[in-house]
Amino acid sequence: MNVAVTPENLPAGPQLLDSAGQPAAGKVAYHTEITCS
Numbered sequence: 001m002n003v004a005v006t007p008e009n010l011p012a013g014p015q016l017l018d019s020a021g022q023p024a025a026g027k028v029a030y031h032t033e034i035t036c037s
Helices: 012-020 024-036
Strands: none
Touching: none
């Protein structure tokens, strides 16, 4: 989770999610909402 929160690791986050077969864009937005909250 910290990976998605860290801007430097942002590109690494989507790749991990993409490997899982889940929508990276959707996950990024989801993590963004969690971070904002």
